[in-house]
Amino acid sequence: MRRSSRLDLIPPYMFAELERKVRAKRAAGVDVISLGIGDPDTPTYPPIVEAMQRAVADPSTHQYPSNRGRQEFREAVAAFYARRFGVELDPETEVMAAIGAKECIFNLNLAFLDAGDVALASDPGYPVYTGGPLLAGGRPVLMPLLAERDFAPDLNAIGADELERARLLFFNYPNNPTGAVVPPGFFEEVVAFGRQHEILIVHDNAYSETTYDGYIAPSFLQTPGAKEVGVEVFSLSKGYNMTGWRCAAIVGNAEAIESYWHLKSNIDSGNFEAVQLAGAVALGPDLEAEKRAMNEIYRRRRDLVCDALAQAGVDVTPPKGTIYIWAPIPEGFDSSAAYCEHVLEQAAVIISPGGAYGATGEGYFRISLTTPDDRLLEAVERIRRL
């Protein structure tokens, strides 16, 4: 059997070796606590589950989904954007359903990159921003996110050759993995940049509904001119505890969405319309209380983790959004991987090495808040004792 050489372009699954170690430890009776992956531990809000139960019993959801997404879903997304962000969207041309943000971001690479074309990608960043361009025959060019620039990339630092070949720019606020929120004026800067260099801007919005301390995250599309140069991928996964449902939408520039549709109608057949009907209920006005209660749970966990880390001498900034704590590794370790390995071996706690999200993430580790309070407390207590 000979497999495609494109598979050699992407690293093997970065956590494979880690998973093997964890299995071995658990088999030996060690109580391993994982703070690695960002996957909400609490159930999807009951009104969404109830809407799904009704939708699944409705035979109109049982056939092939419509390619652009079910009308009710597209209208619910448009109504949500109007209510929540003050952004007007045409549900016919400026909204489309996606089978999760991951599918959408990956396929945008296939729709917009020719061989050798460049996608500008935040570093550290969500792995699909770099794996996607490589699998599509393009080339990711990394934009470092540095603490001294509030984790916003320096668009002026991108080389002229790379700008010439750039077709896409991927970025995300509130940011995974750094927990940073968008610095004032940065969305405006990106709009001007996209316009000047004719680059399609892709804002990956996975965390606008997960924020703390009174911070309300904007949509990229609120920025004047954003719709002319870009799209936003809005995922229901994190804000509504729906990671397993695969429910997202791409919104914004109609021409870009048309190209995505053109590509996608040749790749998959859309997402289950019952999921879209439940997603429409999730985006309705009645779930604000559930979202607030969920954010209160994460805020409590955030404070618990940040207090424990601060006591252990770690220089940690409590994030205003996302479900992650991003902090520098202690002195005396060669790499973030070495520190995380040490924490696993000595404390039986899994945390993510910053280097796994890109070279600029080196020197940091990430803790996910998606673990029940008592286990989270036990885990940070073990780390503190190290």
Ligand SMILES: *Cc1c(COP(=O)(O)O)cnc(C)c1O
């Ligand atoms: C979790 C996450 C996603 C994945 O979203 P899905 O809709 O579940 O595919 C995308 N981008 C970022 C930044 C994420 O953290």
